[in-house]
Amino acid sequence: YWLRFNEAGxxxxxxxxxxxxxxxxxxxxxxxxxxSEDISIYSVSDPDSIIIPGTLYGFNEGYLETDLFVPGKGYWLRANNSGNIILTSE
Structure with a gap:
């Protein structure tokens, strides 16, 4: 999901x-x-190794590479094949 507002708030x-x-x-x-908590891309369970390293991008006035999922934010992530990944908070 992406939300766009006309003004800051x-x-x-x-x-x-x-x-x-x-x-x-x-x-x-x-x-x-x-x-619901911050989670590192490095702690994601990727059993079939489908995540392409260095391809997690967030948005803040432009796209930026990141390694952290933050609650309430959306991200683009690239996979080299179809499959499942599992995110778990510690």
């Missing part, structure tokens, strides 16, 4: 905390989100 998005998430990726670029 803040809003509250509430719900049930998510501590584990299985994400189905397609080959190529995928729009994904994280958990």
């Amino acid at each position: 803040s809003t509250t998005i509430s719900g049930t905390p998510i501590n584990e998430l299985t994400i189905s990726l397609n080959e190529g670029w995928n729009l994904v989100s994280g958990l």
